Amino acid sequence: MTLNVKRLALGAATATLMTMGNLAPAMAETVLKFISWQTDDAGTGEWWHAVIAAFEKQHPGVRIEFTKAERSAYADTMTTLFAANQPPQIVHLASFEFQMFADSGWLEPLDPWLKKDGIDMTGWAGQQKCEWNGETVCIMTNYFGFVMAYNKKILNEASVAVPKTYDEFLAAAKATTKDLNGDGIIDQFGTGHETKGGPGQYLTEMLNYIIDAKAYWTDKDGNITIDTPEMVEGLTRWKTVMKSGVSPVDMSASDVRKLFADGKMAMRLDGPWLYGTTEKGTAKSDIVYTVPPFTPPLGGSSNVLAMPADIPDDQKALVWDFIKLTMTPEFQRSYATMGGNTPPSPKADVSGVEKTIPHFPVLIQTMKEAAAAGIDRVPTGLELYYNEFSKMVMEETQRMIIQDLDPAAVAKTMQAKAEAIKG
C-alpha cells in the first residue's frame, strides 16, 4: 500500500514537472485575442495581417491571435464574449453596434491614451461618432462614401447615358431591365438592392434615395424627423424602385454584387468593397466607377477599434500600441493601397493609389462629400436603439410595398413608432 502511494506520488510529480516544462515557453508569450469579420476579406484582410506582422515584430514575445467570426453572427459573438467576461483584448466592432458595449461601460475611454501620446484627431473622418457620453471610446477605422458602378456595355446597348439624377437613374434602370430569353423570368436588372441582409442593411439601401430627397431619420439634436414631405418623397422613390421590378428582390449583398460583377445588372450603388467583387467578375472589363446620381452621396462610418475596460494595464498598453500602429501614416496609406479603402486620417498620403485602383479619386471625393454633409447611417439619438429602430422601419416599409400603402401614412406611422422606441 505504502509502495503504491509512493509510486503514485512520484508519477504525479513527474507529470507536473513535464507539464510545467511545456507551459514555460507558452507562459513567456503574451497572447492578444483579436476577433474580426474581415480576416479573409480581399485587400482589407491582408492589411490587417500586415499590421499584425508589424506589431509582432515590434513586440517580441507578444502574439496576436487573429480569429474570424462571420459578420452575420458577429454582434451575437461579441455580446456573448463580453457577457461571459471573456472579451478579446483588441475589440473590432461595426460603427452601429459599439454603442451598446460603450453604454454598458465595457469600453476603455481612450482620451487619456490619446493625450498621453499627443495624438490630434482633428479631421479624422467619422471620429465624432466614437464619442459616447462625452468620452472617446473607439477609433474610427473606416469612413466611406458610396459610389455608383455601371456596366457600360449594358447602358450602351440600351442607348442610355450615365444617369446624373434620380429620375435619370430610374429611367436607365427601367430601360436596362430585360427578360433576355423570353421565358418570363427577368435575366438582366437595371439595378440591385440587398433586402435580405437584415434591417440595418435594408435601411442603408433605402438611404440612397432618402438622403437625395433631403430627408433623414433624425436631426442633429436627435429629434425624430420622419413625418416630413421630404421623407414622404424618399419613401415614394424607394417604393417606386422596388415595385417597378428593376431590382431583384430578397437577395443578399454578396448575391447582388455577384450579379452585377457577372454582367447581369446595369448599375449598382455600393461602398468601396464592391471593387473586390467586380475585379473577379466576368464583366470586369465593362464596369466603370463614378459618383452616384444622388446628392449628397450616402456615406458613413463603418467599423471601429476599441479596448475592453477591464483587462490588465499591461495588456491595455499593448492594445493601445496596436491601435496606434493602425493610425500611423504608413498603415493609413496601405489601408488604401492594399485594402482599397478610404483611410480616415487627414494626413494619409494616398497619392498614386489610382495607379492600382483607377476609381480611387471617386472614392475619396464621395467620402469627403458625405463627411462634409455629416451623413451617417446611424441616426443621432437612436444609437442605442438602432437595431429596434431599423427593424421597425424595414417592417413598415415592407408593409408599404406589400400592401401598397400611401407613403405619407407610412411616414406618420414610422414617426409615432420611432418616438415610442426612443421613449
Added chain:
Amino acid sequence: MTDTVQAGRRKFFDLARPSRQHLLGYILIAPAVLMVAAIIVWPLILAIDLSFQQVKIPRLGGASRPFSISNYTWLFSSQEFWLACWVTLKLVVIVTAGSVAVGLSTALLANNRFRGRTVARLGMALPWAVPEIIAVVIFAWMFDTSFGLFGWLAIQLGFADQMIPWVSSSTAAFWAVAITMVWKGFPFVSIMCLAGLQSIPSDYYAAAKVDGASVWQRFRWITMPLLMPVLGVTLVLTLLWVFRDFSIIKVLTGGGPLRSTQTLSIMTYDQAFQYHNFGRAAAVGVVTLVICIIASLLMLGRRSKSIY
C-alpha cells in the same frame, strides 16, 4: 474493535449485495446527471432568474438587478408575443400534421416488399441525414424570388405568370418555411413508424384477412392502434422540434416579412441579440418552456388512452 468498524464499512460499501445494488446504479448514473444539471438545469435556473430582472445585457458574475415582473407584464401585453404564439401554433399544427402524414405514408410504403426497397428506405431517410443548415441553404436557393427553381416550375407548369415572391409575401413565406420543415422533419416520423410497423406481428394481419377485413379495416383496427405508442412519442418529439427550431426560419426568412414567420424561438433570439433585452428574452424562453411542457403532457396523456 477496529476490525469490526472496517468490516462494517466494507459491508456498507459492498455494492454486490442485493440491498446495495441501487446504490451502484446511482453512482454509475451520477456523472451523467451532474453533467445534465450543469449544462441544462443550471442555465435554466439562470434564465428563470434573469426573466425576473430588468436587464439589457447580463454579465457572468455581475450583480443581480432587483426582482421585477416587468418582463412578463410587457410580454403578456405585447402584440408581438401573441402574434408569435399564433405563428408558432400554426406552424406546429401544419408541420406536425404534414410530417406525420408524409412520414406515415412513406413508412407504410417502405414496409411492403418490392424491388428497390432498400434504396427507397435510404432515400426516405436522406433528408434526416442532411445537416439542417445545408438543407435550408439549398431550399433558400430553390425558393429564391428571382431565379429559384420553384418559381421557375410554377411558370413552366402554368401556375403563375411571374416569379413568386416567396420571401417577401407573408403567406408565401409561411408556406416556404412549413414546406422546408416538413421535408426536414418527415424522415424522423418515417423511421420511427417503420420500426413500429415491423414490430407488429404478421399473424394479426393473417387472422384479419381470414375474417375478411379490408385493407382499410386492417389499417384502422390493427396498424393504427398498435402504432399509437410509437406515434405518440414521435408526435411529441416532432412537436417539440417545431417549437424550438430556429435555423430553418432564421436562414429562410429571418422571421419576416411583417413577422409572418416569427415564432417564439425567433422572438427570443431577436430580444436577446438584436435588441439586447436579455431579461425579456429570458421571459419569452421561460413561457415557451412552460407551453412545451403543457403540450407534451397533454399529448402523452392522449397517447396512453389510445392504445389497447
